[in-house]
Amino acid sequence: MLPFGVGVALLMGLWIARRALAAVDMIITEVREITDGRSLHRRLAEPMEKDEIGRLIETLNQMMTRLERSFAALRRFTADASHELKTPLTVLRAGVERAITTPNLPQDTLATLEETLQVIQRMTELVDALLTLARADEGIAPLHREPVDLREIVEELRETGELLAEESGIRMEVATAPEPMVVSVDATRIRQLILNLLTNAVKYTPTGGMVRMQLGAANGRITLSVADTGIGIAPGDLPHIFDRFWRADSARTRTGERPGAGLGLAICKWIAEAHGGHIDVVSRPGRGTTFTVSIPRDAASADS
Numbered sequence: 542m543l544p545f546g547v548g549v550a551l552l553m554g555l556w557i558a559r560r561a562l563a564a565v566d567m568i569i570t571e572v573r574e575i576t577d578g579r580s581l582h583r584r585l586a587e588p589m590e591k592d593e594i595g596r597l598i599e600t601l602n603q604m605m606t607r608l609e610r611s612f613a614a615l616r617r618f619t620a621d622a623s624h625e626l627k628t629p630l631t632v633l634r635a636g637v638e639r640a641i642t643t644p645n646l647p648q649d650t651l652a653t654l655e656e657t658l659q660v661i662q663r664m665t666e667l668v669d670a671l672l673t674l675a676r677a678d679e680g681i682a683p684l685h686r687e688p689v690d691l692r693e694i695v696e697e698l699r700e701t702g703e704l705l706a707e708e709s710g711i712r713m714e715v716a717t718a719p720e721p722m723v724v725s726v727d728a729t730r731i732r733q734l735i736l737n738l739l740t741n742a743v744k745y746t747p748t749g750g751m752v753r754m755q756l757g758a759a760n761g762r763i764t765l766s767v768a769d770t771g772i773g774i775a776p777g778d779l780p781h782i783f784d785r786f787w788r789a790d791s792a793r794t795r796t797g798e799r800p801g802a803g804l805g806l807a808i809c810k811w812i813a814e815a816h817g818g819h820i821d822v823v824s825r826p827g828r829g830t831t832f833t834v835s836i837p838r839d840a841a842s843a844d845s
């Protein structure tokens with residue numbers, strides 16, 4: 542049998558080790574929560590005693606302050622840079638638009654100017670998308686909510702969708718509900734979301750395919766889906782499609798045919814979430830893809 546003193550020392554040692562480990566465990570959980578969400582402003586509670594654990598917490602808090610600062614600087618830089626690019630792009634566009642109307646331009650000059658306009662258009666879209674995301678990150682992209690019948694937005698976009706689809710030899714079908722679907726949303730943002738999904742559906746569907754847009758309501762939520770019979774998305778790619786600048790290899794290697802920067806879905810996700818909703822995708826390579834946006838009907842529960 543062990544002498545009594547050794548037994549007590551052992552138990553005490555065990556207790557101290559457990560206590561220290563429990564503290565480390567708690568720190569790990571909290572640091573995870575702080576760093577993976579949008580709560581980088583939060584800090585660990587600093588204990589009174591400056592023992593090892595206390596100093597560890599202090600160091601982690603200092604590190605998070607530095608991280609938070611550099612993230613903020615990065616967001617500021619993206620916002621400032623995209624903002625600064627807007628004016629020269631507008632000037633550039635105005636100049637080319639004026640030049641293009643000059644009478645008797647040689648054919649190749651005209652073609653060059655038209656190409657330049659297209660590139661300016663693409664750059665403008667890219668800069669707008671960057672600015673939107675940077676502002677959303679900074680929390681300064683407020684929604685301008687007003688009650689709208691979503692059927693009207695869908696009807697408006699039906700025409701745009703039909704035009705896009707027709708150009709690519711794709712059929713388009715729209716199904717909306719018979720009753721009004723009045724929800725308090727930011728109409729401009731919802732329009733942007735749907736248009737992004739429609740553009741993708743048409744862009745990633747070969748000629749002869751079909752795109753279907755559907756608006757419905759269930760369980761206090763509005764659902765809007767855009768389904769296509771296109772090239773689909775590989776299962777391994779699905780977790781990345783809402784990431785910024787992410788594009789499938791097939792989209793990247795054929796940028797000429799399928800222009801884009803990979804920001805559209807990131808913006809869709811932000812818009813859906815800003816409305817308290819979410820966006821989901823189901824896809825089968827070679828068969829097609831369906832994106833479904835779901836937002837709560839009552840705006841009060843949406844402002845989370």
Ligand SMILES: Nc1ncnc2c1ncn2[C@@H]1O[C@H](COP(=O)(O)OP(=O)(O)O)[C@@H](O)[C@H]1O
Nearest residue numbers: 741742745773788789792801802803804805806
């Ligand atoms: N309807 C779709 N069918 C197949 N792939 C799609 C579809 N929508 C999006 N994707 C894939 O997700 C990527 C990201 O989409 P998005 O953010 O809109 O960027 P972009 O359209 O500029 O490429 C696309 O490049 C493409 O690989």
Ligand SMILES: [Mg+2]
Nearest residue numbers: 741801805806
């Ligand atoms: Mg897109």
